[in-house]
Amino acid sequence: MEIRVKCHAPKNVSGEYRFGKFEELFHWLIQIKGLSKSRIAKILYMLAKNGKCPPGGTTRFFVEIDSDFNKDYSAINDLACKVGLLKTRKLGDSFSNNETISLQFAKELDDLSKG
Numbered sequence: 001m002e003i004r005v006k007c008h009a010p011k012n013v014s015g016e017y018r019f020g021k022f023e024e025l026f027h028w029l030i031q032i033k034g035l036s037k038s039r040i041a042k043i044l045y046m047l048a049k050n051g052k053c054p055p056g057g058t059t060r061f062f063v064e065i066d067s068d069f070n071k072d073y074s075a076i077n078d079l080a081c082k083v084g085l086l087k088t089r090k091l092g093d094s095f096s097n098n099e100t101i102s103l104q105f106a107k108e109l110d111d112l113s114k115g
Contacts, residue, residue, distance in 0.1 A: 001069050001113045003047070008062040010034075022048070022106035022113075025065075030099060034060050041085050041095035041102045048076045048109050071112055079108055 003025050005017040013032055019025045022044060029040045043065065046053045052066035080086040085105045087094045096102065 001067065003065065003067040003069070006064040008064075010060060022069075022109040023103070026103055026106040032061065037097040037099050037102065038095045040099070041097070041105070044102060044106055044109070045076070045080055045085060045095065049073055069109070069113055075112070076109075079112070080105060083108060 001020060003019040003022070005019070005025070005028070007014050007017070010032065013028070017028065019028065025047075026040065026044065029035060029043060039061075043053050047065055047067055048069060048071065051069060053064070077086070083104045084098070084101045085096050087096065
């Protein structure tokens with residue numbers, strides 16, 4: 001699996017990156033000041049679900065992320081609910097702002113990518 005990141009802002013982490021695990025992406029995201037924990041959870045979820053995150057963000061944070069990770073949407077949704085990343089199963093639901101939960105989700109996604 002490969003995760004490709006093109007970060008435009010903030011300047012201290014701008015550039016292009018490649019990660020082999022969701023956990024590595026999580027650790028990169030967590031270092032970005034001003035990026036909310038729930039935004040990190042949403043990025044991980046959207047990337048796992050769609051294989052990409054829509055380019056965008058704010059003037060303080062602008063990033064493009066895509067991946068060749070390809071798993072069943074319902075399995076991703078079940079995993080997100082199981083670890084507590086999603087508060088409900090409904091579309092537009094809110095994401096956890098607990099970084100431990102996001103890290104657990106990332107690790108379990110990495111386990112899924114192996115199998």
